[in-house]
Amino acid sequence: xxxxxxxxxxxxxxxxxxxxxxxxxxxxxxxxxxxxxxxxxxxxxxxxxxxxxxxxxxxxxxxxxxxxxxxxxxxxxxxxxxxxxxxxxxxxxxxxxxxxxxxxxxxxxxxxxxxxxxxxxxxxxxxxxxxxxxxxxxxxxxxxxxxxxxxxxxxxxxxxxxxxxxxxxxxxxxxxxxxxxxxxxxxxxxxxxxxxxxxxxxxxxxxxxxxxxxxxxxxxxxxxxxxxxxxxxxxxxxxxxxxxxxxxxxxxxxxxxxxxxxxxxxxxxxxxxxxxxxxxxxxxxxxxxxxxxxxxxxxxxxxxxxxxxxxxxxxxxxxxxxxxxxxxxxxxxxxxxxxxxxxxxxxxxxxxxxxxxxxxxxxxxxxxxxxxxxxxxxxxxxxxxxxxxxxxxxxxxxxxxxxxxxxxxxxxxxxxxxxxxxxxxxxxxxxxxxxxxxxxxxxxxxxxxxxxxxxxxxxxxxxxxxxxxxxxxxxxxxxxxxxxxxxxxxxxxxxxxxxxxxxxxxxxxxxxxxxxxxxxxxxxxxxxxxxxxxxxxxxxxxxxxxxxxxxxxxxxxxxxxxxxxxxxxxxxxxxxxxxxxxxxxxxxxxxxxxxxxxxxxxxxxxxxxxxxxxxxxxxxxxxxxxxxxxxxxxxxxxxxxxxxxxxxxxxxxxxxxxxxxxxxxxxxxxxx
Amino acid sequence: xxxxxxxxxxxxxxxxxxxxxxxxxxxxxxxxxxxxxxxxxxxxxxxxxxxxxxxxxxxxxxxxxxxxxxxxxxxxxxxxxxxxxxxxxxxxxxxxxxxxxxxxxxxxxxxxxxxxxxxxxxxxxxxxxxxxxxxxxxxxxxxxxxxxxxxxxxxxxxxxxxxxxxxxxxxxxxxxxxxxxxxxxxxxxxxxxxxxxxxxxxxxxxxxxxxxxxxxxxxxxx
Numbered sequence: 081x082x083x084x085x086x087x088x089x090x091x092x093x094x095x096x097x098x099x100x101x102x103x104x105x106x107x108x109x110x111x112x113x114x115x116x117x118x119x120x121x122x123x124x125x126x127x128x129x130x131x132x133x134x135x136x137x138x139x140x141x142x143x144x145x146x147x148x149x150x151x152x153x154x155x156x157x158x159x160x161x162x163x164x165x166x167x168x169x170x171x172x173x174x175x176x177x178x179x180x181x182x183x184x185x186x187x188x189x190x191x192x193x194x195x196x197x198x199x200x201x202x203x204x205x206x207x208x209x210x211x212x213x214x215x216x217x218x219x220x221x222x223x224x225x226x227x228x229x230x231x232x233x234x235x236x237x238x239x240x241x242x243x244x245x246x247x248x249x250x251x252x253x254x255x256x257x258x259x260x261x262x263x264x265x266x267x268x269x270x271x272x273x274x275x276x277x278x279x280x281x282x283x284x285x286x287x288x289x290x291x292x293x294x295x296x297x298x299x300x301x302x303x304x305x306x307x308x309x310x311x312x313x314x315x316x317x318x319x320x321x322x323x324x325x326x327x328x329x330x331x332x333x334x335x336x337x338x339x340x341x342x343x344x345x346x347x348x349x350x351x352x353x354x355x356x357x358x359x360x361x362x363x364x365x366x367x368x369x370x371x372x373x374x375x376x377x378x379x380x381x382x383x384x385x386x387x388x389x390x391x392x393x394x395x396x397x398x399x400x401x402x403x404x405x406x407x408x409x410x411x412x413x414x415x416x417x418x419x420x421x422x423x424x425x426x427x428x429x430x431x432x433x434x435x436x437x438x439x440x441x442x443x444x445x446x447x448x449x450x451x452x453x454x455x456x457x458x459x460x461x462x463x464x465x466x467x468x469x470x471x472x473x474x475x476x477x478x479x480x481x482x483x484x485x486x487x488x489x490x491x492x493x494x495x496x497x498x499x500x501x502x503x504x505x506x507x508x509x510x511x512x513x514x515x516x517x518x519x520x521x522x523x524x525x526x527x528x529x530x531x532x533x534x535x536x537x538x539x540x541x542x543x544x545x546x547x548x549x550x551x552x553x554x555x556x557x558x559x560x561x562x563x564x565x566x567x568x569x570x571x572x573x574x575x576x577x578x579x580x581x582x583x584x585x586x587x588x589x590x591x592x593x594x595x596x597x598x599x600x601x602x603x604x605x606x607x608x609x610x611x612x613x614x615x616x617x618x619x620x621x622x623x624x625x626x627x628x629x630x631x632x633x634x635x636x637x638x639x640x641x642x643x644x645x646x647x648x649x650x651x652x653x654x655x656x657x658x659x660x661x662x663x664x665x666x667x668x669x670x671x672x673x674x675x676x677x678x679x680x681x682x683x684x685x686x687x688x689x690x691x692x693x694x695x696x697x698x699x700x701x702x703x704x705x706x707x708x709x710x711x712x713x714x715x716x717x718x719x720x721x722x723x724x725x726x727x728x729x730x731x732x733x734x735x736x737x738x739x740x741x742x743x744x745x746x747x748x749x750x751x752x
Numbered sequence: 753x754x755x756x757x758x759x760x761x762x763x764x765x766x767x768x769x770x771x772x773x774x775x776x777x778x779x780x781x782x783x784x785x786x787x788x789x790x791x792x793x794x795x796x797x798x799x800x801x802x803x804x805x806x807x808x809x810x811x812x813x814x815x816x817x818x819x820x821x822x823x824x825x826x827x828x829x830x831x832x833x834x835x836x837x838x839x840x841x842x843x844x845x846x847x848x849x850x851x852x853x854x855x856x857x858x859x860x861x862x863x864x865x866x867x868x869x870x871x872x873x874x875x876x877x878x879x880x881x882x883x884x885x886x887x888x889x890x891x892x893x894x895x896x897x898x899x900x901x902x903x904x905x906x907x908x909x910x911x912x913x914x915x916x917x918x919x920x921x922x923x924x925x926x927x928x929x930x931x932x933x934x935x936x937x938x939x940x941x942x943x944x945x946x947x948x949x950x951x952x953x954x955x956x957x958x959x960x961x962x963x964x965x966x967x968x969x970x971x972x973x974x
Contacts, residue, residue, distance in 0.1 A: 163955060185764055245834075245836060245837055247839065248842045249840055249843040250756065250843045251842070251843070254756070259836070260834075260835050261761055261821070
């Protein structure tokens with residue numbers, strides 16, 4: 081490992097580190113625009129200039145210079161100061177002075193760095209260049225005059241997203257960043273370029289002119305739009321969530337989030353249930369909480385009560401409902417709303433065991449019935465990285481546009497019964513083979529057949545370095561799934577068991593995908609936050625809190641327990657879910673054993689200890705043997721990526737995305 | 753450098769060029785070009801193929817040739833690469849025309865050596881014929897661009913017309929060249945100075961004179 085001297089302090093840096101990284105290790109801040117840890121090195125902004133000896137007697141771009149033994153690096157010399165001032169002055173030659181009307185203001189790299197490293201004034205008094213704005217779709221607002229040509233957005237779409245849409249056309253002073261023919265960026269991660277853009281060239285269109293960063297309250301949260309459990313920062317002002325940004329978590333979402341996670345939040349203020357409703361004479365009528373609970377008290381279900389958990393529920397709500405049902409003597413809990421009935425006796429068999437981080441190192445991957453790009457865009461990014469490292473990918477299911485190549489083996493699950501020889505050989509000869517079974521691959525014997533392949537291929541094995549490799553993965557679609565399974569929200573026969581039990585009362589906890597016609601004889605009590613399918617079918621509607629409006633514990637598809645904080649209050653009369661269930665217990669005249677949220681959490685941690693600790697729950701490495709055969713044509717569950725949950729369906733931005741990007745409607749853009 | 757902009761993507765453009773495909777000869781040439789690159793690196797052929805396509809377009813409409821958007825798309829699908837990467841290349845290099853062009857693309861060098869040797873006269877001679885930057889003359893013959901140094905300073909001033917350079921020009925000599933081209937003749941390319949062959953010194957060598965007839969060892973004279 082080379083030893084270098086940074087500003088006179090000798091440090092040892094890892095082999096292959098750049099001078100910029102060496103300076104960072106030494107605690108020196110190096111200004112930069114084009115350099116980004118997760119993208120390839122471009123070296124075109126020249127902001128990271130430092131003085132390096134031995135070497136030519138001129139400042140050098142540290143981001144693209146390898147750190148070598150014996151280098152003497154200066155970041156504080158006169159030469160470096162002048163170089164930075166010079167680069168800054170050049171960058172600002174064509175940059176407009178429109179910070180007061182720019183959305184990046186207050187969180188702008190160019191602004192911050194010109195204050196910190198600039199010379200305070202420009203000697204340039206010619207005309208500035210102007211560039212036309214480019215259409216990049218409903219999510220990205222562009223003001224290309226502000227662009228400093230760092231090409232981070234170009235590199236992101238090519239390297240991370242795997243969809244070459246953005247490019248730099250023309251040359252020199254005429255260079256412009258654009259999408260091809262100004263078509264909208266259409267992949268599921270497109271809005272991440274907004275975070276990457278160091279200036280205000282690419283900003284968020286839905287959030288345009290909404291707020292300044294210093295006005296916002298920042299809350300740490302977990303995304304519930306898919307089962308990845310992306311770490312997010314919820315920015316709110318007053319009672320409204322204005323935007324969602326990714327938080328860095330290398331184990332989960334790195335520093336990206338999907339467009340849905342980012343932009344569904346405007347749905348949090350639309351179609352909200354803000355009052356209790358009772359069905360009177362076939363119509364839902366707004367009532368007070370008191371009336372609602374006196375009506376509930378009359379239901380008197382005894383033990384004939386069941387609960388269905390929705391896709392975006394936190395564990396606390398599910399646990400509170402479980403306690404309530406338990407107190408009433410029922411254990412009819414189910415979370416798989418659409419009728420899936422795969423075997424959940426071993427949680428390891430329905431978990432993403434490899435982990436998002438390690439799946440990158442897999443060298444042969446078999447994907448069964450998962451359209452990863454829409455079901456978990458951030459896992460798709462990991463798969464792309466794996467393929468870049470040389471992994472072979474085989475897919476079973478109808479063809480979709482992958483961003484990593486891969487070979488489609490057929491649309492029918494029966495391919496699992498007899499894998500083609502070359503696929504079998506590739507998996508057998510791989511050092512780190514992996515399988516990913518998606519939602520569409522779990523049913524009709526798919527899970528058992530996959531487990532059988534897993535045991536034949538010995539997907540659970542010890543690696544050369546002594547660590548354990550578990551290559552069997554299930555990729556769920558809903559944020560509540562793993563938490564629900566840990567809390568026992570699974571019947572042997574799936575939701576059909578609930579139908580068969582014909583409960584007097586059905587608690588629908590944010591459940592909007594259930595076929596309620598099968599529960600025609602049950603009183604449906606819907607506890608949720610959006611007036612979607614569930615509320616339409618309900619006899620009693622109790623308004624609850626969405627994921628930004630309550631503290632909650634979520635378990636992602638890897639079995640990673642994560643905590644989310646409350647950012648804003650629920651609107652109107654809506655209450656946090658657990659308080660509603662607690663009050664219900666009073667109405668039914670039973671005791672659930674907790675009066676505060678802390679007591680609820682403690683009770684939950686006592687029953688399922690893993691839910692009390694942040695991090696991987698750990699379900700062990702023992703997979704059931706599986707067996708049997710699978711058959712049936714795979715149909716992916718997500719038909720419309722932008723409208724998969726009630727919040728997204730209520731969101732105007734998501735509806736617009738769906739209309740313009742998926743269904744090709746004409747761009748509904750107001751004249752600017 | 754004059755402003756270059758991609759010809760807008762219109763239904764008419766699609767109608768005219770949407771069916772672009774290699775002619776049989778060019779299909780052979782394209783295959784040959786592809787074979788020069790190692791397996792998996794076929795995208796590198798984008799530059800020669802764009803040139804080939806531009807020439808084919810030129811042959812079809814009897815101009816120097818240019819690259820309409822559908823043609824760039826054809827190249828992208830031919831090489832199985834993202835179209836934006838093709839557009840990046842085509843818009844970067846000025847030898848690819850990205851807007852319609854005349855039969856002859858007259859590129860007059862206006863950089864210092866040529867300017868000192870009278871390129872201003874050449875430019876006004878061109879203007880007299882109705883040439884204007886970024887426009888095709890009414891008869892469809894001429895497109896005009898003032899360019900920076902083309903590396904012919906020893907025989908300045910010069911113009912480049914399509915694939916040939918014409919050097920040692922005066923306004924009259926340029927007129928002669930342009931008249932010949934307009935008449936469908938092929939004027940002699942290179943220097944237009946009588947008695948000069950390439951860029952050898954005018955009036956005989958001034959240095960290394962002993963080397964003119966035979967090899968001479970100067971080392972003893974240093």
